Amino acid sequence: MSPPAPAAAPDRAAPPPRGALRPFHFPQVHRRALPNGLRVLVAEVRNFPIVTVDVVLDAGGVSEPEDRTGLATLTAGLLESGAAGRDADAIAERIDGLGLSLDSGVSWDTAQCGFTCLRSRLEPGFELLAELVRQPTFPEGEVERVRDERVSSIVNRRGTPSSAADEATNRWIFAPGTLFARPLAGMLRTLQGVGRAEVAAFHAARYRPDAATLVAAGDASVDEIVALAERWFGDWAGGAGALALPAVRPRVEGTTVVLLDRPGAAQSELRVGHVGIERAAPDYFAATVMNAILGGTFSSRLNLNLRERLGYTYGASTTFAARRQPGPFSMSTAVQTEATAHAVSETLRELRGMQEAEVTPAELDDARNYLAGVFPLGLQTTDGVSGKLSTLATYGLPDDYWEHYRDRLLAVTAADVLAAARTRLWPDRAAVVVDGDAARIRGELEALEIGEVVVMDPDELEA
């Protein structure tokens, strides 16, 4: 075989032009409702013989009693432990025999149980899902076992610098006893003594058709999904009623430094956080673009500064956890010990910088195009699409929301970004949390004079 003729040497000096534009549309969203109140959202995605089905329930962390944090997570985790006459072994054999990728989980807003399967297993998958969601039996022994596993994972969490820092951050962002102050997965004392009766009562109260949406995406028609929903969920009865959302309150009046002391730590886990934004806020899109510029991408101001300029860290990022109520904004990084205090002051400087002047036109363009461009990348899988349907259900967004999502990002202006930075970033009222070696960094943190420095042992997170 002769080698191909050498191509003319290309001009490398500038990036090549873009090719022909390919259109993108979010799949059409179909909405139905069953007489028992169960809502059904379907998107047909016919690329692969794969379907994802999820039941999204108003049974997340916001619906559990404050002194029983972790109950929602425990309940969802126990659905596979026994249901409708099958024990845990039989359910496991059924899941694995069908090749279901079955997942249940809890966010602050919802609980979710569902699966991804080959299209040929859709009907038995539905049958099993209905059993797990509607008729779990919560055997006493399994409740005890899964609770013990949760307790182990709490011990692990406190012993892992990154997760201990996350827990402390939420604890200092939100006022004691209010929403989001405690970890969703629970604490040792809030799981202590939880038994079958409490789990079953929580399930009976919250896992109800009027508080649930069934979402499906993949290689199945709307009619097929609705027929399966009617067959397996049509006679699901009872009502959960509307949920009163508790209010969110910040904890600190001024910036406060919390130092979780871990003698000999190899690095400092660093967080800067405060109350953020709710999903339905009018400036949600502006805050999203603002966050991309500040710390939401590799090329963001914060990452280029702390990683590429200073070499302090493997990476630094910021996020808004937007929930029905305003969730946390947080900056997250892990820096070498000697750089801890400087990383804190640089972070606060970057937050203030966003508030002082409009971002440049190039920054604005890059961030908007990034967010609009990566959106379709997340929609290549059926569970990616079903996740978007779940978001519609959870936040009560209109059916055409995703079709216009990119346009709304692209419409954000520099003035919008500045306004979002001024209302949504609180550099003077932040929880600065460091999990690290106090003996080496306490003095420097105090010398910053940004606020009181509170030193605590990671085990005190239980208090």
Place this chain on the structure above:
Amino acid sequence: MQIPIERFELGNGLRVVLSEDHTNPVVGVNLWYNVGSRNELPGRTGLAHLFEHMMFQGSQHVPETGHIAHVERVGGSLNGTTWLDRTNFYDTVPADRLELVLWLESDRLGCFLPALTQEKLDNQREVVKNERRQRVDNQPYGDWDERMQAMLFPPDHPYHHSVLGSMEDLDAATLDDVADFFRTYYAPNNAVLTLCGDFDPAEARRLVERWFGGIPRGPAIPPLPGRPVLEPFKLGREVRHTARGGVPLPRVYLGWRVPVYGSSDYYAADVASELLAGGTSSRLYRRLVRERRLARGVAAFLLPVVTGSSAFIVRGNAPAGGAAELERALLDEVERLAAELADPAEMERAITGLEARHLFELQKVNERADQISMLTTYFDDPGLVATELERYRAVTAADVRRVTAELLTADNRAVLTYLPDGEAPAEAA
């Protein structure tokens, strides 16, 4: 499953695979360089990974951090990873930006050295050291793979040391080391380029030839350092280590040498790992997590590596004080797998799970492209992306029992135990 495959080779030796799919307006561009930590010389551990970082620091026509900025600003995602056998780089972008990525990837292959500076190296050396602190040193159990590699492979084997390498070696790396590494391994004849997604194959081929065709072939790739062939293959004895302190709860890792990825015994061993811990109906989950409550979590998997030996790993998370009992119970289950044939329903569940997960993963163009690059790099056979599952289907219960009995033995085993501060050693528990 139909996955279109079109392959060709440029005059400079670059192997190219095109797999078109017009489902979504996106394209995945994936490059595998046939170099990893296995190629590192003594005293220069971590160099392959440090080099991967340098590949994001600009080339002659792309400024520092410009590669990432260009991809992000068109709405793409990208990264690179380094492992024992290879280094990969991948970009997923809107389909109309394919040529941008080919420009970027070809510039850092063809025009890397003019942009290399000491300042960039010093900066990324610090970034990598912080990566190591974050992922290994400040992370409970974060050094398990480093420890397990050192236990399973002798000092002169290329897998003896970890991908991240040692802090001392990172400090010792010079600009000349980086440049030499590039000249030695970053050549079109040592790489595979895969494009997967929404493009016209004829147009894509023209673009690949345009941007990569003029890059000269590199010199012959030197043989691996050390002794990649293990003789005898098995460890010869049980190797034990207990790591004390710095972890909240005990954990047990078991490791065995098993044949390399691509061999028929590898597939049999992989099915064995699936039977042990592939789902909640698996043996370890059912017996040790659910029934006996000796473990809070279990896992079993093989490393898909190709140099001399792979490793079969079993992990169990123990409750406080439970490491020794858990180790015994894990070994009992392995021994049972070596003694009794798995029943047909259990075999069927294991294969069903493997098949389903494989298909779910392949929905993403970047995942498909990565698999194709891997199969082309290791076996020169991109079509395996659609047919490899037949190799799993061919595994019988007798194969699983034989491979388990032959290889998952006491004289081929490494046992790594983590104990929290103050907990008695495993032997005395």
